[in-house]
Amino acid sequence: RYERSSALFRAAYNVLPGGVNSPVRAFQAVGGTPVFVKEAKGAYFIDEDGNRFVDFIASWGPLLFGHAFEPVLEAVIERTRKGTSFGMPTALETELAEKVISMVPNVEKVRFVNSGTEACMSAVRLARGYTGRDKIIKFAGCYHGHADAFLIQAGSGAVTFGSPNSPGVTPGTAKDTLLATYNDLESVETLVSANTGEIAAFILEPVAGNMGCIPPEKGFLEGLRELCTRKGIVLIFDEVMTGFRLAPGGAQEALGIRADIATFGKVLGGGLPVGAFAASREIMRHLAPEGPVYQAGTLSGNPLAMGAGLAMLTAIEKDPEVFTRLEQKTAYLHKGLEKALDSKDVPVQINRFGSMISVHFTDAKVRDFESAAKGNNDYFKTYFHGMLDRGVYLPPSAFESYFLNDALSYEDLDLAI
Ligand code: PLP
Numbered sequence: 411r412y413e414r415s416s417a418l419f420r421a422a423y424n425v426l427p428g429g430v431n432s433p434v435r436a437f438q439a440v441g442g443t444p445v446f447v448k449e450a451k452g453a454y455f456i457d458e459d460g461n462r463f464v465d466f467i468a469s470w471g472p473l474l475f476g477h478a479f480e481p482v483l484e485a486v487i488e489r490t491r492k493g494t495s496f497g498m499p500t501a502l503e504t505e506l507a508e509k510v511i512s513m514v515p516n517v518e519k520v521r522f523v524n525s526g527t528e529a530c531m532s533a534v535r536l537a538r539g540y541t542g543r544d545k546i547i548k549f550a551g552c553y554h555g556h557a558d559a560f561l562i563q564a565g566s567g568a569v570t571f572g573s574p575n576s577p578g579v580t581p582g583t584a585k586d587t588l589l590a591t592y593n594d595l596e597s598v599e600t601l602v603s604a605n606t607g608e609i610a611a612f613i614l615e616p617v618a619g620n621m622g623c624i625p626p627e628k629g630f631l632e633g634l635r636e637l638c639t640r641k642g643i644v645l646i647f648d649e650v651m652t653g654f655r656l657a658p659g660g661a662q663e664a665l666g667i668r669a670d671i672a673t674f675g676k677v678l679g680g681g682l683p684v685g686a687f688a689a690s691r692e693i694m695r696h697l698a699p700e701g702p703v704y705q706a707g708t709l710s711g712n713p714l715a716m717g718a719g720l721a722m723l724t725a726i727e728k729d730p731e732v733f734t735r736l737e738q739k740t741a742y743l744h745k746g747l748e749k750a751l752d753s754k755d756v757p758v759q760i761n762r763f764g765s766m767i768s769v770h771f772t773d774a775k776v777r778d779f780e781s782a783a784k785g786n787n788d789y790f791k792t793y794f795h796g797m798l799d800r801g802v803y804l805p806p807s808a809f810e811s812y813f814l815n816d817a818l819s820y821e822d823l824d825l826a827i
Contacts, residue, residue: 418444418446418458445457445461445463445798445803446458448460450465450477450478451476451477451478452476452477452478452817453465453476453477453815453817453818453819453822454477455477455803461801462801463798463801463802463803464801464802464803464818464822464825464826465477465803465815466802466803466804466805466812466813466814466818466826467803467804467805467813468813468814468815469681469813470676470805470813471651471655471676471677471813472675472676472677472678472679472680472681473680473681473813473815474654474655474677474680474722474726474732474736474815474816475722475725475732475815475816475817476815476816476817476818477681477815477817479680479681479721479722479725481721481722481724481725482680482681482682482718482721482722482725484721485717485718485720485721486682486714486717486718488717489502489713489714489716489717490714492713494712494713494714495713496708496709496712496713497708497712499711500711500713500716502713502716502717502720503522503711503713503716505716505720506520506522506716506719506720506723507519507520507522509719509720509723509724509727510674510678510686510688510723511688513654513658513659513723513726513727514653514658514659514660514662514663514672514688515659515662515663515668516662516668516669516672516690517672517688517689517690518689518690518691518694519688519689519690519691519694520686520687520688521686521687521688521694521697521705521710522684522685522686522710522711522715522716522719523684523685523686523687523707523710524683524684524685524707524709524710524715525555525675525683525685526554526555526648526650526673526674526675526676526685527554527555527556527675527685528555528685528707529650529673529674529675529685529686529687530554530555530613530646530648530650530673530687531555532673532687532705533611533613533646533648533671533673533687534546534610534611534613534646535703535705536671536687536689536693536694536696536697536703536705537610537611537644537646537670537671538610538611538703539696539697539701539702539703540610540644540693540696540701541610541611541642541643541644543607543608543609543610544586544608544610545586545587545588545605545608545609545610546586546587546588546609546610546611546612546613547587547588547589547590547598547601547602547609547611547612547613548587548588548589548590548612548613548614549589549590549591549592549612549613549614549615549618550589550590550591550592551592551618551620551621551624552592552613552614552615552618552620552621552648553615553620554613554615554648554650554673555650555675588601588605588609590612592614592618592621592624592626592630593624593626593627593630594630595629595630595633595634595637598612598633598634598637599637602637602641602643609641609643610643610644611643611644611645611646611670611671612634612638612643612644612645612646613646613648614634614646614647614648615647615648615651615652616631616647616648616649616652616660616661616662616665616667616669617651617652617656617661617664617665617763617766619651619652619766619768619811620651622761622768622769622770622811623761623762623763623766623767623768623811624761625761625763626665631665631667632667635667635668638670644670644671644693645669645670645671646669646670646671646672646673647660647661647662647669647671647672647673648673649661649662649672649673649674650673650674650675650676650685651676651766652664652766653672653673653674653675653676653677653678654674654676654677654678654722654723654726655676655677655736655765655766656733656763656764656765656766657733657764658726658727658730658733660672660674664764670689670690670693671687671688671689671693672687672688672689673685673686673687673688674686674687674688677722678719678722678723679715679718679719679722680718680719680721680722681718682714682715682718682719683709683715684715684716684718684719732816733764733765735816736764736765736814736815736816737764737765739765739814739818739820739823740762740764740765740766740767740812740814741762742820742823743767743812743814743823743826743827744760744762744767746823746824746827747760747769747826747827748760749827750827751769756771757771757772757773758770758771758772759772765814766811767811767812767814768810768811768812769810769812793810797826800825800826801825802825802826804826812826
């Protein structure tokens with residue numbers, strides 16, 4: 411069935427150093443067969459072999475309304491026809507910034523970049539420039555893109571991704587990046603006391619999506635907020651996954667806690683590469699030309715990306731009920747999965763927060779990647795391969811984080827249960 415895709419995979423492996431892009435590689439790591447997407451519309455995509463899949467990955471999050479969403483398509487086509495004029499100011503950039511400011515709490519200025527990674531890198535640099543301090547506290551298992559390599563300092567080679575207990579995860583220990591434990595305020599307080607006056611910022615996912623949807627425990631974010639205010643530390647919320655997905659104002663709105671700098675990506679670009687970081691005027695004045703932090707990029711704020719982002723946020727603004735619909739669908743999936751997995755006696759824990767949901771396999775045998783890679787892991791076979799055979803595409807990882815999109819019908823959800 412996947413013969414042609416496999417041939418493509420081999421070809422790609424030959425010409426792309428280190429293999430092909432992450433979703434395909436991740437799929438191979440769990441013993442799956444790579445799926446090459448040929449075209450996509452709404453909740454579905456078709457692979458190179460002509461198979462149709464219900465898509466639960468939504469490009470790892472951005473496609474809130476599904477594939478080939480008309481307003482974004484039209485905006486991109488229109489802007490392309492008008493010429494791209496990269497590197498020149500356009501009204502679109504200002505308009506998108508105004509839109510972000512109107513939707514996200516506590517934000518007065520926005521700067522656009524090309525990815526979530528860049529947004530997080532920029533936020534950290536800005537926090538260092540603003541405070542005049544070097545040290546950053548990050549949380550084991552929170553993912554901030556390949557900027558993790560930057561946060562942890564060049565050369566250390568350590569990247570944290572996924573649950574702190576995931577195989578292959580080495581927490582970074584470089585001297586300027588200190589590692590705390592998510593949901594453990596004490597571990598943060600200990601680090602802060604041991605580095606008095608040296609911590610520039612905390613960076614974290616307000617809902618830890620990359621650990622499999624781990625929500626903040628009561629008092630954790632409140633405690634961090636209070637500590638930051640008291641010690642002059644910058645609180646950075648990495649809202650790349652939660653922004654414009656949990657609510658129009660992201661986790662800050664959903665949880666009622668305010669960050670000093672927030673970073674965005676994924677949904678913001680509607681499927682095009684757009685990232686952003688946003689903060690108060692007071693903090694943002696430390697960017698060049700007024701401040702010490704130089705921030706520019708050849709393609710940052712380009713009109714195609716800005717047009718796509720504007721179309722996406724305008725669609726959300728016109729249809730704020732999209733968040734309620736997504737949450738209802740997620741709750742339906744949650745209930746269905748719980749029932750289905752219960753009857754199969756599979757040891758799992760399902761985490762959900764609003765429209766974010768993850769299924770964790772709690773049995774060590776299930777998390778055995780080596781046997782999975784050799785195709786000997788029955789749970790993975792059941793999960794990934796079984797789902798593929800059913801025509802359902804799940805994001806392959808140590809846990810199942812489903813990214814729902816508005817185009818999914820309840821019948822599509824039933825197929826994944
Ligand atoms: N931060 C979070 C919370 C993410 O989930 C991701 C991507 O998955 C990133 C940052 C990195 O964003 P990008 O892949 O656009 O560089």
